[in-house]
Amino acid sequence: MKESYKEMIRLWKRLYVDAFERTTNVLPKVRGVLLAYNTNIDAIKYLDKEDLEKRVEEVGRENVFEFIEKPSEKVSSLEELFAGILRSIKYGKAMEWFVENNEVRAYLKEWGWDELRIGGQAGIMANLLGGVYNIPTIVHVPQNSEIQAKLFVDGPIYVPVFENGELKLFHPKEAIEREEDLIHYIYEFPRGFKVFDIEAPRENRFIANADDYNARVYMRQEFREHFKRIAERVDLAVISGLQVLKEYYPDGTTYKDVLSRVESQLNILNRLGVKSHFEFAYTANEVVREDLISMLTKFTSVGLNEVELASLMQIIGDDTLAQEVLHADVFAVIDAMHLLMDETGIERIHFHTYGYYMALTQYSGDEVRDALLFAALAAAGKAMYGNLEKMIQIRDALSVSTNERAFPLIEALEKEFGMEDGVIDMTDRQLAFVPTKIVASPKSTVGIGDTISSSAFVGEFALMG
Numbered sequence: 112m113k114e115s116y117k118e119m120i121r122l123w124k125r126l127y128v129d130a131f132e133r134t135t136n137v138l139p140k141v142r143g144v145l146l147a148y149n150t151n152i153d154a155i156k157y158l159d160k161e162d163l164e165k166r167v168e169e170v171g172r173e174n175v176f177e178f179i180e181k182p183s184e185k186v187s188s189l190e191e192l193f194a195g196i197l198r199s200i201k202y203g204k205a206m207e208w209f210v211e212n213n214e215v216r217a218y219l220k221e222w223g224w225d226e227l228r229i230g231g232q233a234g235i236m237a238n239l240l241g242g243v244y245n246i247p248t249i250v251h252v253p254q255n256s257e258i259q260a261k262l263f264v265d266g267p268i269y270v271p272v273f274e275n276g277e278l279k280l281f282h283p284k285e286a287i288e289r290e291e292d293l294i295h296y297i298y299e300f301p302r303g304f305k306v307f308d309i310e311a312p313r314e315n316r317f318i319a320n321a322d323d324y325n326a327r328v329y330m331r332q333e334f335r336e337h338f339k340r341i342a343e344r345v346d347l348a349v350i351s352g353l354q355v356l357k358e359y360y361p362d363g364t365t366y367k368d369v370l371s372r373v374e375s376q377l378n379i380l381n382r383l384g385v386k387s388h389f390e391f392a393y394t395a396n397e398v399v400r401e402d403l404i405s406m407l408t409k410f411t412s413v414g415l416n417e418v419e420l421a422s423l424m425q426i427i428g429d430d431t432l433a434q435e436v437l438h439a440d441v442f443a444v445i446d447a448m449h450l451l452m453d454e455t456g457i458e459r460i461h462f463h464t465y466g467y468y469m470a471l472t473q474y475s476g477d478e479v480r481d482a483l484l485f486a487a488l489a490a491a492g493k494a495m496y497g498n499l500e501k502m503i504q505i506r507d508a509l510s511v512s513t514n515e516r517a518f519p520l521i522e523a524l525e526k527e528f529g530m531e532d533g534v535i536d537m538t539d540r541q542l543a544f545v546p547t548k549i550v551a552s553p554k555s556t557v558g559i560g561d562t563i564s565s566s567a568f569v570g571e572f573a574l575m576g
């Protein structure tokens with residue numbers, strides 16, 4: 112190993128330890144975080160060959176197989192359901208189809224699950240920020256059914272309830288309503304999974320989405336009517352879940368109806384001085400994507416991965432840049448981040464990819480880098496344990512080695528921009544770069560991106576004091 116790499120290992124080890132200690136010390140300073148909008152139930156089932164074959168036979172094997180190569184992209188019958196599952200297995204592809212039919216929904220519920228987990232970005236982040244970081248967290252739950260409420264861990268996690276016009280905060284379990292179960296049925300299969308003559312080339316999952324609420328970014332009345340009073344209770348807000356928006360809906364409404372409501376809530380957050388982060392997720396519809404870029408102007412911060420940044424460059428950059436970003440070419444990513452900042456004026460852009468993170472900010476301070484390091488520990492802890500429950504699991508991630516593949520990138524950035532300890536002073540902007548910790552055989556990768564972005568955003572705010 113190069114002598115300079117040994118030094119880098121030592122340097123980053125020290126930076127990681129310091130960042131962990133500093134950040135955990137200051138997290139209690141955060142008065143409150145608001146998380147909106149998507150929360151749901153993830154029902155995970157590990158597919159069983161015999162059970163699946165029997166069910167396919169019951170529905171009619173020929174009918175199901177006929178649909179495998181004619182994907183309907185939605186589920187309105189049992190034939191389509193099983194064709195979707197088999198197609199996902201056949202190609203080893205992650206797929207998510209919306210379940211339109213109530214009888215199919217009843218069938219899915221009857222079929223059952225092996226595990227239930229809180230789902231949706233807001234829901235996942237609530238269990239992290241409230242449950243692990245112990246930060247008072249207000250979460251938007253489109254529906255507060257009993258099954259879902261019980262998936263929130265204990266801790267300062269709240270839903271707002273208005274009683275005689277007075278705002279009260281309750282743990283979801285203390286505010287259960289007879290409302291709908293918003294279930295995302297996740298059918299997982301391992302590589303090599305065999306069913307009939309189909310064999311999975313890789314592990315993956317098929318999701319049958321039986322959730323009308325998050326699909327439309329439904330907002331509860333409390334949030335529509337009393338948003339200001341909820342927002343007054345927090346320092347920070349993290350918004351997510353807008354990626355599902357469609358251009359038009361059958362009832363004549365459009366995505367703009369949702370976005371205008373979100374915008375008025377952002378105006379309130381901005382008037383109150385609440386810093387807001389938008390967690391991007393791949394947004395299939397280009398018209399919606401373009402409007403999301405315009406809306407970034409109202410946010411303080413945005414978090415995205417290489418696929419998402421590339422998809423924005425197709426709109427505000429060019430195809431070459433988009434392609435380079437997609438391959439996480441570090442100089443292209445930096446150009447793209449600058450372009451996105453020029454275009455939107457947003458103060459902070461946090462890019463995450465496999466192996467490194469970067470944050471471009473319109474302010475400076477080592478705190479930005481330290482928050483990224485803390486986030487990388489949280490991500491590695493999550494990958495190691497599958498689910499984070501205790502701060503100590505994040506500390507354990509200190510023992511995972513730092514990604515040495517990022518070291519040549521560090522050398523290149525030091526040479527090109529005079530980066531020091533992961534920080535580049537760009538006069539009116541600062542760029543922070545951190546090599547992350549990669550867990551070789553992760554227990555689960557669901558929700559790691561949300562863990563990374565929310566940890567860094569909240570951590571940075573606490574560190575900046």
Ligand SMILES: Nc1ncnc2c1ncn2[C@@H]1O[C@H](COP(=O)(O)OP(=O)(O)O)[C@@H](O)[C@H]1O
Nearest residue numbers: 416463464465494548549550553558559560561
């Ligand atoms: N094995 C792993 N160890 C550590 N971090 C990982 C591992 N696998 C993935 N990650 C991190 O998780 C991030 C996933 O975020 P993202 O692509 O936004 O997906 P999602 O939002 O669905 O979780 C990657 O960018 C990478 O930084």
Ligand SMILES: [Mg+2]
Nearest residue numbers: 391392560561
């Ligand atoms: Mg993500």
